[in-house]
Amino acid sequence: MTQSRPSDTGSRSPDAPRAGMSRRRMLGFSGASLLVGAAAGAGLDRVASADTGGTDTAAPVPFHGPHQAGIATPVQDRLHFAAFDVTTDDRGKLVQMLKDWTKAAADMTAGRAIGDGAIPEVAVAPPDDTGEALGLPASRLTLTIGFGPTLFEKDGKDRFGIKARRPAALVDLPHFSGENLDPDRSGGDICVQACADDPQVAVHAIRNLARIGMGVVGVRWSQLGFGKTSSTTPDAQTPRNLFGFKDGTDNIGANDTALLDKHVWAAGADGSDWMAGGSYLVARRIRMHIEIWDRTSLREQEDVFGRSKSEGAPVGEKKERDKPVLARMKPDAHVRLAHPDSNGGARILRRGYSFTDGSDGLGRLEAGLFFIAFQRDPRTGFIKIQESLASDAMNEYVQHVGSGIFACPPGVKEGGYWGETLFA
Numbered sequence: 214m215t216q217s218r219p220s221d222t223g224s225r226s227p228d229a230p231r232a233g234m235s236r237r238r239m240l241g242f243s244g245a246s247l248l249v250g251a252a253a254g255a256g257l258d259r260v261a262s263a264d265t266g267g268t269d270t271a272a273p274v275p276f277h278g279p280h281q282a283g284i285a286t287p288v289q290d291r292l293h294f295a296a297f298d299v300t301t302d303d304r305g306k307l308v309q310m311l312k313d314w315t316k317a318a319a320d321m322t323a324g325r326a327i328g329d330g331a332i333p334e335v336a337v338a339p340p341d342d343t344g345e346a347l348g349l350p351a352s353r354l355t356l357t358i359g360f361g362p363t364l365f366e367k368d369g370k371d372r373f374g375i376k377a378r379r380p381a382a383l384v385d386l387p388h389f390s391g392e393n394l395d396p397d398r399s400g401g402d403i404c405v406q407a408c409a410d411d412p413q414v415a416v417h418a419i420r421n422l423a424r425i426g427m428g429v430v431g432v433r434w435s436q437l438g439f440g441k442t443s444s445t446t447p448d449a450q451t452p453r454n455l456f457g458f459k460d461g462t463d464n465i466g467a468n469d470t471a472l473l474d475k476h477v478w479a480a481g482a483d484g485s486d487w488m489a490g491g492s493y494l495v496a497r498r499i500r501m502h503i504e505i506w507d508r509t510s511l512r513e514q515e516d517v518f519g520r521s522k523s524e525g526a527p528v529g530e531k532k533e534r535d536k537p538v539l540a541r542m543k544p545d546a547h548v549r550l551a552h553p554d555s556n557g558g559a560r561i562l563r564r565g566y567s568f569t570d571g572s573d574g575l576g577r578l579e580a581g582l583f584f585i586a587f588q589r590d591p592r593t594g595f596i597k598i599q600e601s602l603a604s605d606a607m608n609e610y611v612q613h614v615g616s617g618i619f620a621c622p623p624g625v626k627e628g629g630y631w632g633e634t635l636f637a
């Protein structure tokens with residue numbers, strides 16, 4: 214990617230971006246002609262992301278609106294997910310940080326540098342923006358915030374005076390059979406899901422939020438993800454997971470407002486007014502035993518899911534979108550057990566990513582699926598389905614090793630801030 218970068222000397226170069234100048238504007242002034250030239254030569258201007266529905270106009274995703282972006286909006290290619298612990302008991306400081314985060318998030322998602330930018334006129338203080346995203350487009354960055362159970366009450370303490378506002382749906386997840394959760398990769402008072410088509414843009418966003426939050430929050434754990442394992446745009450090609458299977462076929466589509474209203478968006482009538490238009494996020498770090506899977510026959514692999522590996526068609530059918538006949542699948546097939554018909558109609562919006570974090574010291578890939586699901590109520594969504602998956606044939610090949618649950622408030626209106634409905 215062509216970048217317009219300031220000099221590496223630390224002093225401002227003549228062609229450095231102006232203070233506060235947006236990454237997009239910078240590109241317009243200094244990078245666009247280079248980009249056009251490069252793209253024309255390589256034919257890059259014809260390349261479309263699978264999830265943009267065939268267009269090559271990756272416009273920024275609006276930050277403001279009734280729902281937070283990053284839930285029902287088209288899934289980007291990369292993820293940086295971070296869980297934070299709040300390190301102060303001062304409610305005022307927490308609220309001020311949420312306001313500062315909101316401004317920074319609005320800037321970054323629009324493709325602008327934060328505040329006065331990375332190269333401000335005045336050089337005596339650290340810049341507002343760390344600078345590694347200068348010259349990069351917005352890359353469809355979305356930032357989605359969620360509040361964990363411990364923000365409402367921790368060790369019996371109502372730190373921020375919001376204990377009574379904890380939604381009934383924000384339960385502590387029960388123990389599930391076979392899981393082996395690492396406390397250092399689980400929980401958190403606040404989460405931020407950063408999704409973008411460029412990993413540098415997603416990492417820049419989390420890094421800068423952590424920097425702004427210094428003294429108020431600290432990163433508890435974080436996870437990078439690549440290769441989305443689900444899509445909210447059914448017309449786009451379904452991506453594949455690390456087991457090689459199409460994943461996300463029967464996901465809830467971004468335009469299916471009836472399904473979103475029924476299964477994803479919380480409503481005031483659910484009991485927590487401040488969550489109306491929000492959603493509940495469940496994250497699970499699922500280790501996949503790739504080496505064992507790779508020694509498994511194709512027939513066994515297909516039996517595990519109840520779908521073909523090539524087309525993704527349900528057992529006995531030809532096409533991916535053909536209606537699954539659950540009775541034709543093995544009783545322990547993943548799709549059969551996870552299907553709404555096996556779970557009293559339960560549906561979730563999946564938005565997970567593959568991950569590989571190198572090797573585990575025993576020569577095995579430290580790899581898996583960072584599973585993210587949004588739902589109106591985790592008790593009738595993720596928990597219901599995960600309990601059915603206790604007898605899943607896939608359990609021989611996977612283990613849940615990290616976990617988190619968060620209440621994601623509704624979207625931010627212009628001039629508002631993340632969590633305003635909770636703290637106002």
Ligand SMILES: C=CC1=C(C)c2cc3[nH]c(cc4nc(cc5[nH]c(cc1n2)c(C)c5CCC(=O)O)C(CCC(=O)O)=C4C)c(C)c3C=C
Nearest residue numbers: 454458459460461462463499548551552553582598599611
């Ligand atoms: C509790 C919820 C789920 C977990 C955890 C989960 C893990 C997981 N899934 C796959 C691969 C596939 N899942 C597929 C379908 C599917 N999975 C869930 C839920 C969980 N999966 C649901 C609700 C569904 C849809 C069922 C339906 O309505 O038909 C599929 C098939 C293709 C698809 O529809 O997406 C695959 C493949 C892995 C590898 C994994 C953990 C590592």
Ligand SMILES: [Fe+2]
Nearest residue numbers: 460547548551
């Ligand atoms: Fe699944």
